[in-house]
Amino acid sequence: MFSITALRSFVALSISLATAIRGQEWSVYAESPGLNAAVPFSSSVLSTFKEPWSRESYGLPTFAAAPPLRCIGVDSETPYDVAVLGSPFDTTTSYRPGARFGPNGIRQGSRRIHIASVNINMKSRIADDLDVVDCGDVPMVYTDNKVALRQLEAANKMILDHTSLRTYEGKSIAKDGKFHPRVLTLGGDHTITWPLLRGVSEIYGPVSVIHFDSHLDTKKPGSMPNSPWNPGEEIPVSHGSYFYFAHKEGLLAPDNKNIHVGIRSAMTSWGDYVNDYEVGFVVSHAEEMEEIGWRGVVKKIRDTVGDNPVYITLDIDAIDPGSAPATGTPEIGGITTREIKKIMQGLVGLKVVGADIVEVAPGYDAQSELTQIVAANIGWDILALMAKSPLVE
Structure with a gap:
């Protein structure tokens, strides 16, 4: 066994060697051209950061590193495209x-993608064609649905009423x-699509909706037996x-120019399909992916919407829960x-005039943030669609 004296000698020798090695390394760094390692955090170094941070600087976790902007606040007059x-x-x-935590969950999932990166599959670099900003979250109350949806409607209309940064050859x-400007909204439960459609309808008239979901979402309100409503x-x-309400307001394109994609949930009755058709939709069930393939589904979508202005709304439950459980x-x-x-x-x-991604509830996600990553990447592809299609006749 080591004696106390021997142990103390060993420790002293170790400290001396470490000090000598560290001193040698320090001298090497100190002698390097343009680097004074002795004062790595001196005021002369920090002075280079005294200039204001640019819009592209890292800081807030925005969607796909889009610059943050107070679009419904002090920056409301700053132009942008999306x-x-x-x-x-x-x-x-x-x-x-x-899903109230969905917006920041999707932003979290977008940290490894960038609007300035090349989207290989979409053959697009969004930042080349669109100035995209992240406006943050709309202040929405948690205790009154009508007031909250009214707040969202007002904020969305404020953004849409402006003129975009870019203009294009041809007639808008x-x-x-x-x-x-166009808006990509991060939800939030799916009810938010209704006030968002009010905004785009004022600008473009009734729009064809491409609705990715496992549920129809066209249910006609009505009292059931033993209903708690008077x-x-x-x-x-x-x-x-x-x-159903959007249809009653005339926000949807007429003549069944709207389509559901991915439907597979249980129905209350066969009458749900009758009501859905009256609201203005045709249906592509999830099983069609196996029967006609993605090309067949794309053809059905394009045949349905034609040349109409298009609004894309994607409920994350359209994606299989094996890939998006939250x-x-x-x-x-x-x-x-x-x-x-x-x-x-x-x-x-x-002609994609707007879009939303909804029903992402991060609290049910895996530690890997799988659902949030899926939603973020879909949003990135939707922005690429907007970048590749100017809204001209």
Whole structure:
């Protein structure tokens, strides 16, 4: 065994050697041209950071590193082409809540992608064609659905009413002939699509909706037997009925120029299909991915919407829960991540006037943030669709 004296000698020798080695290394660094290692954090070094940070500087976790902008605040007059807008709202859900945390969850999932990176599959570099900003989240109250949705409607309209940074050759498809910013909204439960459609309809008129989901979301409100609502009492909108109200307001393109993609959930009755057709949709079930393939689904979408202005709304439960489990109402047998990417590629050329990604509930996600990453990458592809298709006639 070591004696105390021997142990102390060993420790002293180790310290001396370490000091000598560290001193030698320090002298090497200190002698390097242009580097004074003795004062690595001196004021002379820090002075280089005294200039204001640029819009491209890292800091806030924005969507795909888009520059942050207070679009509905002090920066409201700053022009841009696309606004990423968060909608922290989930109080009209029917099963598992939590999508109010979706906007920042999707931003979290987008940390490894960038609007200035080349999207190989979409053959696009978004930043070359669009000035994209992240406007943060809309302030939405948590205790009154009507007020919260009204706040979202107002914020969305404020953004859409402006003129975009870029203009294009050809006539704008907007009713006023101007070029307006587009909005990619991060939800939030699916009810938010209703007030968002009000905004785009004012600019472009009724739009064809491409609705990726496992549920129809066109349910006609009505009292069930033993309903807790009194006779004649208003039944509030939910994330399963908002399209019914949108149809009643004339926000959807007529003549069944709207389409659901990925449908596979249980129905209340066969009458749900009748009501859905009356609301203005045709249906592509999830099983069609096996039967006609993604090319067949793309053809069905394009044949349905034609040359109309298009609004894309994607409920993350359209994707199979094996790839995107963190959602309020998961259904097995969904679209794969590879299939959704191929479908997005097949939609290039459509006049996408706006979009949303909804029902991401990070609290149910795996530690790997799988659902958030899937949603973020789909959002990146949607921005590429916008970049490749100017809104001209």
